[in-house]
Amino acid sequence: MLVVALTGGIGSGKTTACQLFEKLGTPIIDADEIARMLVQPGQPALNEIAKQFGRSVLTTEGTLNRAKLRQMIFSDAAKKNLLESILHPRIREEMAHRITQLDAPYCIVAIPLLVETQQMGIADRILVIDAPETEQLKRVALRDNQSQTEIAAIISSQATPTARLAVADDIIHNDGDLKRLQQQVEAHHQKYLSLSMTI
Numbered sequence: 011m012l013v014v015a016l017t018g019g020i021g022s023g024k025t026t027a028c029q030l031f032e033k034l035g036t037p038i039i040d041a042d043e044i045a046r047m048l049v050q051p052g053q054p055a056l057n058e059i060a061k062q063f064g065r066s067v068l069t070t071e072g073t074l075n076r077a078k079l080r081q082m083i084f085s086d087a088a089k090k091n092l093l094e095s096i097l098h099p100r101i102r103e104e105m106a107h108r109i110t111q112l113d114a115p116y117c118i119v120a121i122p123l124l125v126e127t128q129q130m131g132i133a134d135r136i137l138v139i140d141a142p143e144t145e146q147l148k149r150v151a152l153r154d155n156q157s158q159t160e161i162a163a164i165i166s167s168q169a170t171p172t173a174r175l176a177v178a179d180d181i182i183h184n185d186g187d188l189k190r191l192q193q194q195v196e197a198h199h200q201k202y203l204s205l206s207m208t209i
């Protein structure tokens with residue numbers, strides 16, 4: 011099966027593009043959803059996080075206190091690496107497992123931080139959703155209750171468009187309306203169906 015990794019910056023349109031691919035029948039594997047699943051109570055990754063970071067990262071109900079954990083890894087590279095060493099191999103393993111369960115010509119693995127976490131090797135092709143920063147700012151401000159300054163800070167903490175585009179096999183330019191996005195998704199869908207017959 012052809013595996014396409016889909017990535018892009020915050021507000022570039024990843025979720026919207028995935029929904030459009032899904033409507034065309036493409037299975038989507040979502041790295042963020044897996045990451046959230048892995049830290050549910052009872053999951054080995056959550057136990058490991060509590061062991062390494064202390065029980066103060068758990069709420070009284072035993073769920074992950076995300077704000078506390080974020081605060082602990084903020085500007086502490088060693089702690090951030092430790093957290094990633096717990097989560098990333100498990101996310102990769104679960105993604106690989108889910109891929110083996112699928113029966114489809116191709117699938118999309120949505121990995122927002124593909125470039126930041128250097129996971130380019132996971133897929134046969136990399137599809138980058140690219141949007142101008144002005145659009146990212148506008149769309150995220152409409153979607154989330156965050157200020158322009160907060161959104162700009164997230165954008166600057168992520169990979170640059172140049173770094174993302176450098177690893178792209180395919181690019182969707184999400185700088186127009188939703189209809190234009192849909193047309194590009196459909197064109198890529200046809201391309202992936204054709205490519206899937208050659209591997």
Ligand code: ADP
Pocket residue numbers: 018019020021022023024025026027149150152153184185186187188191
């Ligand atoms: P991401 O998953 O990359 O953060 P989303 O797909 O959630 O981005 O898109 C961010 C917001 O912008 C959403 O509210 C979405 O509905 C909207 N959006 C995405 N693409 C377009 C577009 N081409 N035109 C108008 N709104 C868009």
